[in-house]
Amino acid sequence: MGYGRFLLKRGVQGVGVVWGVVTVVFILRFITPGSPVDTVAPLDASQATRERIAADLGLNQPFYIQYLDYLAGLLRGDMGYSYISSIPASTQVFTKLPATLELAVAASVVAIVISIPLGVISATRRHQPADYGATTFSLLGISTPNFWLGIMLVLVFSVEFNVFPTSGRAFGFMDSMRAITGPEPFFGVLTAWLASLFLPAITLGTYFTALITRLVRSGMLDELSEGYVRATRAKGLPETLVRYKHVLRNTLVPVVTVLGLQLGTLIGGAVITEAVFAWPGLGTEIIRAINARDWPILQGSLIVIGTGFVLLNIAVDALYAYLDPRVVAE
Amino acid sequence: MSQEDTSRRRFLQAAGSATAAVALAGCTGDGDSTEGTMTTSAGGTSGDGDTPDTETETTERPEPETRDGYLQRANRHVHEQAPWVFLNRQYSVYGQSEDIDWQPRTDERVSAYAIEPATDSGDDVVMTQSQMDSGLDPQDHRETPTDNIVLQAYEGLLQRDREGAIVQKLATDYERLDETTVQFTVRDNVSFHSGDSLTPEDVAFSINRIVDPEVGIESPQTDQLIGVDGAEVASTDDRTVNVNLTGLNPIVFASFATYCDIMNKSWVESNDDAYINQNMEGTGPFVLSNYEQGVEVEFQRNNDYWDDEAAISTFTINSASESSTRVNRLLSDETDIAVNVPPQEVSRVEENDGTSISAVPSTRILFNAMRYDVEPFSSPEFRQAVNYAVDLDSIVENVLQTFGDPTGQPTLEGFFGYNEDLDPYPQDLDQAEQLVEDSGHAGVEIELVTPIGRYLRDVEIAQAVANQVDQLPNVSASARQVEFQTLVSQVTTGNIEDKPPWYLLGWGNATFDAIQTIQPLLSSDGALTSYENDELDSLLEEAQSLPSESN
Numbered sequence: 001m002g003y004g005r006f007l008l009k010r011g012v013q014g015v016g017v018v019w020g021v022v023t024v025v026f027i028l029r030f031i032t033p034g035s036p037v038d039t040v041a042p043l044d045a046s047q048a049t050r051e052r053i054a055a056d057l058g059l060n061q062p063f064y065i066q067y068l069d070y071l072a073g074l075l076r077g078d079m080g081y082s083y084i085s086s087i088p089a090s091t092q093v094f095t096k097l098p099a100t101l102e103l104a105v106a107a108s109v110v111a112i113v114i115s116i117p118l119g120v121i122s123a124t125r126r127h128q129p130a131d132y133g134a135t136t137f138s139l140l141g142i143s144t145p146n147f148w149l150g151i152m153l154v155l156v157f158s159v160e161f162n163v164f165p166t167s168g169r170a171f172g173f174m175d176s177m178r179a180i181t182g183p184e185p186f187f188g189v190l191t192a193w194l195a196s197l198f199l200p201a202i203t204l205g206t207y208f209t210a211l212i213t214r215l216v217r218s219g220m221l222d223e224l225s226e227g228y229v230r231a232t233r234a235k236g237l238p239e240t241l242v243r244y245k246h247v248l249r250n251t252l253v254p255v256v257t258v259l260g261l262q263l264g265t266l267i268g269g270a271v272i273t274e275a276v277f278a279w280p281g282l283g284t285e286i287i288r289a290i291n292a293r294d295w296p297i298l299q300g301s302l303i304v305i306g307t308g309f310v311l312l313n314i315a316v317d318a319l320y321a322y323l324d325p326r327v328v329a330e
Numbered sequence: 331m332s333q334e335d336t337s338r339r340r341f342l343q344a345a346g347s348a349t350a351a352v353a354l355a356g357c358t359g360d361g362d363s364t365e366g367t368m369t370t371s372a373g374g375t376s377g378d379g380d381t382p383d384t385e386t387e388t389t390e391r392p393e394p395e396t397r398d399g400y401l402q403r404a405n406r407h408v409h410e411q412a413p414w415v416f417l418n419r420q421y422s423v424y425g426q427s428e429d430i431d432w433q434p435r436t437d438e439r440v441s442a443y444a445i446e447p448a449t450d451s452g453d454d455v456v457m458t459q460s461q462m463d464s465g466l467d468p469q470d471h472r473e474t475p476t477d478n479i480v481l482q483a484y485e486g487l488l489q490r491d492r493e494g495a496i497v498q499k500l501a502t503d504y505e506r507l508d509e510t511t512v513q514f515t516v517r518d519n520v521s522f523h524s525g526d527s528l529t530p531e532d533v534a535f536s537i538n539r540i541v542d543p544e545v546g547i548e549s550p551q552t553d554q555l556i557g558v559d560g561a562e563v564a565s566t567d568d569r570t571v572n573v574n575l576t577g578l579n580p581i582v583f584a585s586f587a588t589y590c591d592i593m594n595k596s597w598v599e600s601n602d603d604a605y606i607n608q609n610m611e612g613t614g615p616f617v618l619s620n621y622e623q624g625v626e627v628e629f630q631r632n633n634d635y636w637d638d639e640a641a642i643s644t645f646t647i648n649s650a651s652e653s654s655t656r657v658n659r660l661l662s663d664e665t666d667i668a669v670n671v672p673p674q675e676v677s678r679v680e681e682n683d684g685t686s687i688s689a690v691p692s693t694r695i696l697f698n699a700m701r702y703d704v705e706p707f708s709s710p711e712f713r714q715a716v717n718y719a720v721d722l723d724s725i726v727e728n729v730l731q732t733f734g735d736p737t738g739q740p741t742l743e744g745f746f747g748y749n750e751d752l753d754p755y756p757q758d759l760d761q762a763e764q765l766v767e768d769s770g771h772a773g774v775e776i777e778l779v780t781p782i783g784r785y786l787r788d789v790e791i792a793q794a795v796a797n798q799v800d801q802l803p804n805v806s807a808s809a810r811q812v813e814f815q816t817l818v819s820q821v822t823t824g825n826i827e828d829k830p831p832w833y834l835l836g837w838g839n840a841t842f843d844a845i846q847t848i849q850p851l852l853s854s855d856g857a858l859t860s861y862e863n864d865e866l867d868s869l870l871e872e873a874q875s876l877p878s879e880s881n
Binding site: 034038046049050053092288293 | 463464553554607622625648837
């Protein structure tokens with residue numbers, strides 16, 4: 001099987017998975033208690049009003065008609081309209097996506113910047129104070145609840161010392177890019193953007209920092225006991241070069257895979273962090289849609305996240321297949 | 331609805347020409363409340379709220395003569411028959427910065443028009459509430475967070491002042507023409523934000539857009555203007571609009587004082603729903619300057635406002651669902667008003683320099699409904715016993731940290747129809763135990779269903795109630811939490827049988843009239859009823875057959 005056919009096969013499988021996501025989400029809507037009409041209509045609305053609103057939202061149609069209509073709409077790029085605001089679901093979902101992506105990428109950057117040096121130090125100074133410090137940090141990082149950490153960071157850095165804003169997103173990545181040429185002072189926009197991003201990114205990134213620190217430490221320890229390390233040392237290479245050029249490089253291959261796949265988890269898992277920091281992203285939108293039974297928004301958000309997962313997986317597969325032709329042959 | 335048909339019939343039968351003429355004549359004007367003078371006909375002034383009478387004794391009281399009297403009698407009936415555990419009136423609690431001068435309103439709505447700068451930095455005001463709008467169409471929503479946003483730019487014919495009295499806004503006059511017609515005179519020299527002049531056509535169109543599904547949208551506000559059939563321009567020369575009613579509808583002006591924002595007909599007709607939900611074209615004191623859906627709404631002062639210009643230049647509304655985040659914003663000077671500060675956060679706001687708490691009794695009542703048709707709640711003695719078992723003062727003191735008032739009737743103090751002779755049930759465990767024995771349900775197990783996080787401290791209140799009832803030696807009680815939407819889907823089906831036997835619910839009533847609480851929640855054909863009783867139904871019918879003394 002050639003590389004092209006392999007990619008095609010993965011692509012078709014991906015489409016199947018996305019279709020499965022759409023279907024499962026659609027079925028969930030029918031087995032979830034509570035009707036959207038209850039959130040649109042006042043509590044004391046008459047039955048007649050309820051029925052009219054249901055008809056207006058198309059909820060009086062049988063399951064299969066609603067399902068086929070929705071699928072047909074998706075093929076046209078139409079996710080329907082929010083039950084609550086009448087705004088197209090695609091508009092509402094895609095305007096919230098950048099904030100969440102930004103937060104996920106920033107959290108990954110925090111994780112990479114802190115965890116790799118920490119993992120290396122921990123592995124190369126095994127059973128020394130630095131190692132104990134790093135492993136204690138990762139234990140704390142994995143067991144600290146996100147929302148608690150977020151609230152504590154805000155109390156200390158925003159309320160007490162007033163260094164960062166408490167919450168919200170003053171500007172986005174695109175705003176700061178536009179400010180390069182725009183009338184607003186670029187530096188001001190950039191710092192405001194980074195300041196509002198800092199605490200949420202730390203909060204969301206801590207768990208992954210801890211996770212990857214452990215991964216790097218154990219990976220590095222495994223590699224250090226490999227035969228090629230002894231060979232390079234015997235060749236007379238300086239220890240720094242051995243550790244950082246050869247060992248770390250080999251350790252990073254699984255780390256990059258984990259990071260790639262975790263980016264999807266970060267997007268889906270940003271919900272609590274977004275709530276604590278009133279971050280206007282997809283997580284906040286999903287919570288709102290769940291509370292309001294705003295199914296078009298919920299479906300749209302879940303489909304976007306699901307599709308993101310599938311694309312990331314395909315990208316990782318494709319990269320593997322490119323690096324290791326044996327994968328294609330299987 | 332059959333209720334209006336009955337009202338109409340009753341009106342024709344009973345009102346009689348002379349009484350009706352006098353009463354109708356009193357229905358015009360500026361909305362001065364005369365309810366205070368009506369209490370003599372309330373049906374007894376025995377002040378016996380602590381010892382409920384039986385139904386026979388109730389009917390021996392002299393017949394009320396006024397609508398107020400009938401509503402007060404209805405409240406007495408409900409107090410005595412206890413279809414609810416009466417709990418508390420909720421408070422609206424705001425955190426406020428010293429940069430602004432502002433007093434909160436009873437009806438939970440925050441109007442930036444009432445805010446004045448107190449310091450130099452108070453000219454640009456920011457407010458953080460728990461959630462953003464559900465779209466900017468003022469007729470296509472129904473909840474307070476959206477109200478707070480749309481009311482800055484849109485206005486109705488009538489409005490309420492801070493204490494809840496009706497005042498004119500876009501109408502300069504309002505009166506009843508006959509039993510099924512009321513007339514509004516539309517203010518002259520008012521323009522929309524686009525510059526278009528306000529016309530009687532806009533007013534008639536706006537009313538019809540709510541009550542008539544053929545006009546534009548399925549408005550969820552239809553039931554808020556219930557009994558309104560439609561509107562038509564009476565005369566463009568003297569700027570009058572006639573509103574046709576399906577029955578007498580005594581609270582029609584009270585409804586218009588709370589609902590029905592006026593929109594620009596041509597603007598609405600030339601734009602689609604999505605556009606109308608992301609833009610604003612009202613007559614109000616603020617103009618929309620920036621809208622980021624779900625994130626932030628910014629307003630600027632309307633310099634062409636028909637009345638005095640607003641005191642502040644800009645008003646920004648954003649949201650944070652976490653109460654601690656809202657308080658943190660206030661403490662860090664990022665916002666000037668934090669809406670819904672929960673009791674546990676109050677001390678942080680009060681102890682901080684430059685911020686304070688503003689609290690006001692709201693229009694929302696919290697209660698535990700007990701279904702009249704299932705044992706043991708089918709027994710009035712048992713329902714009274716549960717009321718005697720509960721220590722309302724302790725709940726208000728300890729759970730709500732004094733941000734609440736105990737209640738003993740479905741109508742709140744200050745509302746039309748409130749019966750001031752009725753006191754909340756005191757806690758009396760001996761009497762409660764005896765009443766349980768009398769009811770024949772000793773040894774029963776009951777379960778209180780409560781929503782989670784819908785109302786201020788709802789779960790804690792339900793747990794306190796269940797614990798207190800559980801202290802009775804002959805009843806065991808517990809509380810069970812459900813998601814609010816699950817409870818809603820059970821209580822709104824229109825069938826009493828679908829509801830849990832005992833559940834906690836809150837009810838806001840922005841019309842300041844008893845009927846809007848008792849009718850939907852306790853009358854036989856109420857959309858959410860847990861109680862059926864012919865005597866109560868006939869009291870409400872009588873009340874609805876008479877015009878309201880207050881407007």
